[in-house]
Amino acid sequence: MTESTGGIEMxxxxxxxxxxxxxxxxxxxxxxxxxxxxxxxVLVAAAFDQDVSLAFLDDGVYQIVKGQHTKGxxxxxxxxxxxxxxxxxxxxxxxxxxSMEARGLKTEDFLVDxxxxxxxxxxxxxxxxxxxxxx
Amino acid sequence: xxxxxxxxxxxxxxxxxxxxxxxKGSAILLIEDGxxxxxKGTAPAKKIEQTTKTVPVYALxxxxxxxxxxxxxxxxxxxxxxxxxxDLVAEYPAVQSWL
Numbered sequence: 001m002t003e004s005t006g007g008i009e010m011x012x013x014x015x016x017x018x019x020x021x022x023x024x025x026x027x028x029x030x031x032x033x034x035x036x037x038x039x040x041x042v043l044v045a046a047a048f049d050q051d052v053s054l055a056f057l058d059d060g061v062y063q064i065v066k067g068q069h070t071k072g073x074x075x076x077x078x079x080x081x082x083x084x085x086x087x088x089x090x091x092x093x094x095x096x097x098x099s100m101e102a103r104g105l106k107t108e109d110f111l112v113d114x115x116x117x118x119x120x121x122x123x124x125x126x127x128x129x130x131x132x133x134x135x
Numbered sequence: 136x137x138x139x140x141x142x143x144x145x146x147x148x149x150x151x152x153x154x155x156x157x158x159k160g161s162a163i164l165l166i167e168d169g170x171x172x173x174x175k176g177t178a179p180a181k182k183i184e185q186t187t188k189t190v191p192v193y194a195l196x197x198x199x200x201x202x203x204x205x206x207x208x209x210x211x212x213x214x215x216x217x218x219x220x221x222d223l224v225a226e227y228p229a230v231q232s233w234l
Contacts, residue, residue: 027146059171072201103145103177
């Protein structure tokens, strides 16, 4: 694997190799473009049949909050896309408990099923990956 | 003076700097990710609630709605639309943006 490809092109050349990809989401959804860009790249990895996990921590937990209505700010509401991830066999969604609680959020505030994990558990999840992509 | 804050209080210190400089007679408007400061049950919201006793605090409704935060904003924070934003800018002699 070369540094420049980040592994993705290599997987295509040697089809059958599946790596563990973790997408680390730490930004709120609309103030910056990071959240949307992450989602786009998640779908790329899904197309290559990789083992994908998503982590939501810090302000990233805001990305999957229910009831987003963006008509007023004239920006695409991409939150329904998180619900479509299941159809791409992306079912490992982790939310860091500390981040969620600091923001006054509960599991029922999220629009997808997530596994709530402690910061220590999140560390283990991160450590067990082949590729970590940060947004 | 009208102060605007457009950054999440969990990611930047823009809100804290603003609160430290907002005197009586001024107003604060939360926009974009700044609206997260007004969410019930959070540490920043307590500071906002305290601030509303001396300085009026507003939040841009479209930004609250976009983030799924409708109905979760602390009491005392007034919602404004874009027209209200313009009115606030016109009402105060200057605007300071805490970026």
